[in-house]
Amino acid sequence: MADDVLFSMTGIEKSFGPVHVLKGAKLEVKKGEIHAFMGENGAGKSTLMNVLAGLLDKDAGKIVFDGKEIPRMTPKIAAELGIGFVHQELNLAEDLTVAENIFIGRLPYKNALLGIVDFKKLHEDATYWLNMLGANVKSTDLVSSLSTANKQLVEIAKTLSLNARVIIFDEPTTSLSDKDVEVLFIIIRRLKEKGFSSIYISHRMKEIFELGERITIMRDGEYIATDEVKNLTEDQIITMLVGREVSDLYPKADKKIGDISFEVAGLSDKKGKVRDVSFNAKKGEVVGFSGLVGSGRTETMRLLFGADKMKSGEIKINGTVVTLRTPTDAIKNGLSLLTEDRKHQGLALGLSINDNINIASLHDFVIHHKKLRETSDKFVKELNIKVSDIENPVSSLSGGNQQKVVLGKWLNTDNDFYIFDEPTKGIDVGAKSEIYEIISQLAQAGKTILIVSSEIPELLGICDRLYVFHEGRITGQVNVADYANQKEQAQELIMKYATATHHD
Amino acid sequence: MKPSSKKLDLRTLFMNYSVYIVLIVLLAYFSIANGDFLSTYNIENFLQQVPPVGILTVAYTMILICGYVDLSIGYVGMAAGMLGLYVANHGVPAPFVLVIVLATGAILGTMNALLIKKFDLPSFILTLGSSYVIKGMLGFFTNEQFIGSDKEWYNALATTPIIGDILKSNALIFVAVIVIFAFVMKNTRFGKYTYAVGSNPEAARLSGIDTDKHVIKVFIIEGMLAAVAGLLIISNLQGGASKDANGLDLFAMAAAIMGGTSFSGGIGTIGGAVAGILTLQVFKNGLTLMGVNSFLQDTVTGLVIILAIIVDYIKRKTSSNT
Numbered sequence: 001m002a003d004d005v006l007f008s009m010t011g012i013e014k015s016f017g018p019v020h021v022l023k024g025a026k027l028e029v030k031k032g033e034i035h036a037f038m039g040e041n042g043a044g045k046s047t048l049m050n051v052l053a054g055l056l057d058k059d060a061g062k063i064v065f066d067g068k069e070i071p072r073m074t075p076k077i078a079a080e081l082g083i084g085f086v087h088q089e090l091n092l093a094e095d096l097t098v099a100e101n102i103f104i105g106r107l108p109y110k111n112a113l114l115g116i117v118d119f120k121k122l123h124e125d126a127t128y129w130l131n132m133l134g135a136n137v138k139s140t141d142l143v144s145s146l147s148t149a150n151k152q153l154v155e156i157a158k159t160l161s162l163n164a165r166v167i168i169f170d171e172p173t174t175s176l177s178d179k180d181v182e183v184l185f186i187i188i189r190r191l192k193e194k195g196f197s198s199i200y201i202s203h204r205m206k207e208i209f210e211l212g213e214r215i216t217i218m219r220d221g222e223y224i225a226t227d228e229v230k231n232l233t234e235d236q237i238i239t240m241l242v243g244r245e246v247s248d249l250y251p252k253a254d255k256k257i258g259d260i261s262f263e264v265a266g267l268s269d270k271k272g273k274v275r276d277v278s279f280n281a282k283k284g285e286v287v288g289f290s291g292l293v294g295s296g297r298t299e300t301m302r303l304l305f306g307a308d309k310m311k312s313g314e315i316k317i318n319g320t321v322v323t324l325r326t327p328t329d330a331i332k333n334g335l336s337l338l339t340e341d342r343k344h345q346g347l348a349l350g351l352s353i354n355d356n357i358n359i360a361s362l363h364d365f366v367i368h369h370k371k372l373r374e375t376s377d378k379f380v381k382e383l384n385i386k387v388s389d390i391e392n393p394v395s396s397l398s399g400g401n402q403q404k405v406v407l408g409k410w411l412n413t414d415n416d417f418y419i420f421d422e423p424t425k426g427i428d429v430g431a432k433s434e435i436y437e438i439i440s441q442l443a444q445a446g447k448t449i450l451i452v453s454s455e456i457p458e459l460l461g462i463c464d465r466l467y468v469f470h471e472g473r474i475t476g477q478v479n480v481a482d483y484a485n486q487k488e489q490a491q492e493l494i495m496k497y498a499t500a501t502h503h504d
Numbered sequence: 505m506k507p508s509s510k511k512l513d514l515r516t517l518f519m520n521y522s523v524y525i526v527l528i529v530l531l532a533y534f535s536i537a538n539g540d541f542l543s544t545y546n547i548e549n550f551l552q553q554v555p556p557v558g559i560l561t562v563a564y565t566m567i568l569i570c571g572y573v574d575l576s577i578g579y580v581g582m583a584a585g586m587l588g589l590y591v592a593n594h595g596v597p598a599p600f601v602l603v604i605v606l607a608t609g610a611i612l613g614t615m616n617a618l619l620i621k622k623f624d625l626p627s628f629i630l631t632l633g634s635s636y637v638i639k640g641m642l643g644f645f646t647n648e649q650f651i652g653s654d655k656e657w658y659n660a661l662a663t664t665p666i667i668g669d670i671l672k673s674n675a676l677i678f679v680a681v682i683v684i685f686a687f688v689m690k691n692t693r694f695g696k697y698t699y700a701v702g703s704n705p706e707a708a709r710l711s712g713i714d715t716d717k718h719v720i721k722v723f724i725i726e727g728m729l730a731a732v733a734g735l736l737i738i739s740n741l742q743g744g745a746s747k748d749a750n751g752l753d754l755f756a757m758a759a760a761i762m763g764g765t766s767f768s769g770g771i772g773t774i775g776g777a778v779a780g781i782l783t784l785q786v787f788k789n790g791l792t793l794m795g796v797n798s799f800l801q802d803t804v805t806g807l808v809i810i811l812a813i814i815v816d817y818i819k820r821k822t823s824s825n826t
Contacts (some may be wrong), residue, residue: 307710331712345710348703350770359700359709362693369691409711 005029006197012061021047026223027216032195036212040241040428041398044221049168053085054078084164086155090172092143098299099139100128102158103269122420129157133187149180177293185211203428205234219243228418242430249433250461251440258283261448275472288459291469291498297452301419305337306330336410340421346406349395353387356394357408373402379408400431420451436462456491468497475500508750519819523763527783534790538750541793548670551788555678556733558781560756562685563729565777568760570722571702571769572627576635577730583638585734595656605731613727617720644745652743662739674736686774703770759784762812
């Protein structure tokens with residue numbers, strides 16, 4: 001039985017100063033296994049992985065690799081043992097070729113003294129690893145010309161070429177389209193067939209069930225459970241992750257849907273990414289936008305918010321035609337946009353939590369610091385943002401809490417229209433349910449809400465109505481209430497609209 | 505556990521206030537090491553030299569916080585000041601001269617900002633270009649010759665005694681600029697927006713800040729501050745030559761960075777920047793009194809600047825680790 005274990009970590013302890021991050025953490029991975037690894041943000045997953053990769057030193061505990069105890073893991077030992085890491089953010093030199101990226105830092109030389117590269121051998125070696133992955137990429141391609149999925153593939157090939165035996169995938173699908181995710185899964189399965197082990201970290205339940213064989217769950221730095229994925233239900237996993245029962249991830253509240261408050265007709269952009277889009281939304285209504293990545297949903301929202309220039313189209317707010325040329329115009333007309341990319345578009349990371357919450361609501365020329373702090377404190381409390389001091393930079397917060405700061409910034413404006421672009425991307429179940437709750441409360445208060453999301457179950461859970469995008473156009477509309485007990489059919493219909501295989 | 509956390513606090517304290525600590529140490533050292541350092545003559549001299557470059561430092565700090573650089577700031581100031589000198593010498597009344605000087609600074613600042621925003625240019629390169637343009641024009645019209653001031657009132661702008669001979673109008677204007685801009689950057693919407701634009705321009709724009717307009721405003725105010733500095737330099741010397749601005753821009757930038765302003769925007773304070781310029785000036789003054797060769801002074805000043813940047817680097821590294 002123990003023969004098929006590749007490595008085990010038991011009783012791992014780690015503290016950063018007074019903060020106890022790992023409290024007896026445990027992980028065991030078998031040879032040729034795809035091991036799902038879950039935990040909420042801040043549960044200690046990354047810390048444990050960094051201990052495994054030798055990037056952090058453990059305070060106590062035992063690591064046994066191939067039956068041999070490793071008293072002190074270092075990056076060098078980890079590399080020799082074959083522990084590979086595919087990070088969430090890609091680390092490639094865009095202007096170099098695929099082969100150069102795979103062998104960067106250890107290029108084969110014809111003449112080592114003069115540093116003359118043996119390109120023939122370089123490309124042969126690179127092709128060997130690309131073939132093993134079944135990759136549809138040439139070793140001579142420039143990395144900048146590749147899709148995100150193929151870039152990830154280059155990362156995987158690089159890891160493999162370092163003689164990896166176990167590969168850690170840290171949320172590899174966050175920036176991938178559905179199709180690219182399929183490709184990645186095929187590759188991970190192929191790796192398994194060849195005897196490689198994978199540790200798969202993700203917040204997406206669907207992927208865990210599709211890919212994982214066994215699963216280990218962590219919470220607050222502690223080991224919770226390891227089990228076969230097929231023995232567990234989604235609810236059981238959520239309960240273990242959150243530590244309490246989440247009765248319903250999606251809140252259902254009594255609310256009144258009012259008159260049409262937001263109307264868009266014939267909206268197009270200059271780049272052809274948005275073509276003749278028309279839709280409407282009512283007071284108190286949550287309207288979802290589904291579709292494949294790149295189908296024009298985000299671009300549409302950015303046009304509405306004045307973030308990009310529109311070519312044609314008419315926007316009516318409460319029956320009156322408005323011109324929204326800049327975000328400043330949009331905000332004056334009561335719009336808020338929570339962008340998908342928090343770090344680059346949502347937050348001024350270097351500024352304090354307090355400043356970020358107030359930046360869109362500074363009405364007076366001279367600032368009343370006390371008033372601003374009171375406002376921030378109010379939202380920190382209301383949104384349950386975990387902070388030690390609101391004057392700390394917002395970069396010191398975890399992803400979920402950063403997202404809540406963005407939310408606080410817009411709730412602070414008390415606008416009537418809220419556009420959410422992938423509001424739960426990369427955040428854990430606990431924070432997700434809190435964000436759904438806030439969306440529901442906004443709808444109850446009579447606000448109009450537009451939500452772009454790539455997770456169909458999420459849209460079906462929180463929206464009243466859905467529009468589906470395909471190649472810049474709206475190809476279908478789904479009234480969620482019509483499918484109350486037929487979520488499967490709804491999903492299928494949405495996919496058909498999204499791939500334009502269904503025509504009304 | 506306890507003592508280590510206390511030690512850490514001392515360390516962060518030192519890191520956060522390093523420039524103030526260095527300033528105090530320098531003041532103490534030169535006071536003891538050289539008898540002339542605290543002499544009335546030296547203090548008077550010091551307070552006459554600091555204000556113009558100090559005002560440039562305040563302006564530069566604001567530009568850096570907003571996420572831009574302005575290599576032309578010294579020449580913008582000199583161009584405004586020299587034009588003021590020229591029209592004053594030709595009998596234009598004082599209030600008009602002041603308006604012309606400030607307007608010149610504002611117009612040059614606007615031109616820099618418009619070109620940067622319109623063509624999406626890096627400010628470093630654009631202002632490198634405009635600094636050559638202005639420098640060339642100044643040289644062409646003045647032949648790089650010293651032009652004396654004929655008007656008493658022009659000379660009095662910087663040199664009117666306020667308290668004895670030690671504190672003159674020059675220093676008073678500097679103090680006013682510090683107070684106003686420390687307040688503006690900390691307590692006004694304009695200040696907050698400047699930090700937000702410097703920290704993340706796209707997030708600022710999507711938060712409803714008209715970033716283009718804001719950047720133009722910052723450059724206009726910066727140009728006007730530079731004009732004031734130029735005016736004071738010329739008034740102090742009872743005339744000026746275009747080359748009086750040489751090196752001031754980089755010196756002001758170095759002072760701002762020494763004072764904790766981040767080169768990549770979003771971080772910095774006026775107080776820190778003032779401490780930065782005082783430190784560099786005290787250093788220069790002290791070394792002169794001690795008879796250190798003026799070329800070596802440059803070398804030592806350069807080393808101090810490099811050291812300041814290293815301290816800043818360590819500071820950022822430790823703060824990102826916690």
